[in-house]
Amino acid sequence: MSRRIVLSVTAGVVVLAGAGAFAVAYAGDQPLSVAHSTARYAAPDGDRGGxxxxxxxxxxxxxIKDVKVLAWPANSSFAKQQLTAKDMAAVESAVCKPYGEDTVHCTYTVTVTRAEADASPRGLWHVxxxxxxxxxxxxxxxKAADFTVE
Known part of the structure; x- marks a missing residue:
């Protein structure tokens, strides 16, 4: 093998190894993010709870240390004055389970009684x-997700 080919191959390996190390270092430093959020509301119907x-x-x-969830009507005071982390301090947490190396899949579920449904504002809600x-x-x-109360 000629000296030029050996040097080219060596340089290529060094470049690829450096790029791979950068990709691994970058992948290991994932910023905190929330994604793939969905909300589902089912009103009570007859004897069936909501x-x-x-x-x-x-x-x-x-x-992840904690994930707190709050559903709020679009026409509430939070729409006028922005919702803050301080407002979220006392709300309930979701249940989270590992879903990959740096990700958790979180679920928050509550039952809705007839009295709660009747007292809830109608229309668009945000989560x-x-x-x-x-x-x-x-x-x-x-506004991670939206749903409608009819």
């Missing part, structure tokens, strides 16, 4: 999510 279910995927390289990573980073998505 329910509200919200699911989302949360990713962070340091791991807010406050995710907290183990390293302390937080992200708030005030």
């Amino acid at each position: 329910s509200f279910t919200f699911t989302t995927d949360v990713t962070a390289s340091s791991g 807010a999510v406050l995710a907290t990573a183990k390293d302390g980073d937080t992200t708030l998505d005030t």
Whole structure:
């Protein structure tokens, strides 16, 4: 093999190894993010109770500490004054299970009684999510998903 081919192959291996190391380092540092959020509301009907279910995927390289969920009517005070992380402090947490290396799949489900359904404002509702990573980073998505109460 000529010296030029050996040098070219060696240089190519060094470049590919460097790119691979960069890709691994970059993949290992995932910022905190919320994705693939869905909400489903079923009103009580006759003897059958109602329910509200919200699911989302949360990713962070340091791991997930907590995911809080709040459903709120689009015509509430939160629409006028922005919902904050402080507003989310006392709300309930979703149940999260590992879903890949740095991702958890979270589900929040509550039953809805006839009295609760009757007292709920009709129309568009939003679902807010406050995710907290183990390293302390937080992200708030005030409109992660929507649903309608009729």
